[in-house]
Amino acid sequence: MTSADSGTTVVVVTWRGADHLTGCLDALAAQTRPHRTLVVDNASADGSAAILAAHPSRPEVLRLHRNTGYAGAMARALDRVGTPWVAWLNDDAAPEPDWLATLEDTLESQPLAAAVTSRLELPDGRTQSTGVRLTADGHGADLTEPSDEVFGFCGGAALLRADAVREVGGVPASFFCYYEDTDTAWRLRLAGWHVVAEPKARVRHLHGASTKPGSPLFHRWNERNRLLMLLRCAPARVAVRELARFAALTAVLPLRRDRPDAANFDPALRLRVLGEIVLRLPRTLRERARATRISALGRGAIWDAWAGL
Template identity: 35%
Template sequence: MRDRIGATRNPVTSVDPEFSLPTADDPISLAGPPPIRVMIVNYNGGTDLARCVEALLAQTMPDFEAVIVDNGSIDGSLDGLPADPRVTVLRMGKNLGFAAGNNQAAAGAATPWLVMLNPDAFPAPDWLELLLDEAALHGDCVAFGSTQVMSADPGKADGLGDCFSPYGFAWRGGCRKPLPVPVPAGESFAACAAAMMIRRDWFEKLGGFDERFFCYGEDVDLCFRLRLAGGRIWQSNRARVAHVGSATSGGAHSSFSLYHGYRNQIWVIAKNMPGPILPVTIFTYLPLLLLRCLLLKRPGMIWVVLKATFDGLTGLAPFWADRAELQKTRVGAFRIARVLSWSPMALIKRRAKLV
């Protein structure tokens, strides 16, 4: 159901195998539609959603359109949202998940850029303006991450670029650590989809988010596929958002978050990790997983992680099947290896890595 426009859009479909990926050098025309479509996927976002939309409407770069996909919220979070002709609300009637919700929001877009924004993320007034400025400065990059600070404690980072280790674990760089001065900028492995900008043509040709993930890890998977196809990602130290984090899923350490995070990272590895690096992952992942289980503060969560691991492994077959096509056309393994976080201490300390 659409609040402002007629028919419901179809989701992003899979990649046409005969359609080659665009290159970073392909020109983008800014004539016609606005440069940006902002996509917000809401599920019982409470008052955070209204705060998010208010911050969006206060942007110094007003030339954008926004699509809010509501995944069957029952908390009244859509009530009383600021009225604005740039904003369309799509009511799905059920919880499609973050991945499918964003694909619905992206479908039919004509804007050169797509921007994901979580309903619990509150952008600074110049956020969109600075993201576009980063795109102009770093034309060889096709996706951009934002500096995320903790909403409850802006002196601490919520994420300074998503990291991935050859040992199979992903994390938001610098999460919950004091915000460094100056905040670093550079090329990151991945951009966190809580506040991420990507070229629409790349998003579409990559097939959008993998909806089998439902939520958690789908942004790492998308960025991994982007890198396998030769794309680069820039982490901005200027475009900023304040982020609550996992506000609609019970918190970062809820059983829901842990389950989907640990299950999905197995699927990310199976699909994407280049063959020359994969043996390192295979021989280190399970020992490190067991170690992380022992360090969990709530013993009951160990069973959640073990269940997630079991389901990830037993559900591996279709992702392994996808691997053949991805690896057949990927860039050299060294280009992936250079942006992975090889230091075990980086994994333990959740350090950011920018190159």
């Protein structure tokens, strides 16, 4: 269901999503609230293009020439959003029919909120996320119990004010994948906006259908983007502390006989992360300066209010 008069553009990013894309599109077609659907295809070569062309909902498609990741695709999509609100939705997610209406009503009733996050549930019924919290060491972690206000939204299914996102610098396309949602939420909070949760907006999520949590690529993006986010958004003392901790652990890991088998404890992977951060540091510091210019609240105030809760 689409409408030129709708208030929301639902952006679905897909990459090799042929196995689950139809379920997502079917769920969007069943929404009770009119909307525009924009699918960003990250150069899929698995038949996704044919599925999109044949689907009766006739979604608008932006097909990219290369895989830009979730973050890159969302950044490209934002340039094409002309509605006041933009929804982020994973291609392996299937929202309930009243999902969008519930999110829109919640955001409409919360004028100080720039984003509202959904309740994501795994196929077995367990709750994956009701929002994102900020840990004491600067990780974004999924909450699994309902809360009136959350630090950040889960990018798998959320509704945002499009102009607010643009005003704080948009989506960090260079992240490629992971932490683009928490970084965006952090900058929105620095600008004085709130982020709220709406547990009644339910979404069934396959989780990890396109990327594999626990894989070396997952850990590379996860570790790198957390540190880049801290350099962009956190108090300087926190960003420097966490970067130093990461580097120190990387240095001693080759000496440890009890080194965990997980990919994020692989010294070679961690060295690559550090190298990527060094190469990106000038740009990251410019982005930090931009966030400072638009900030209505201090970095320390945000950190003290949310870290470790």
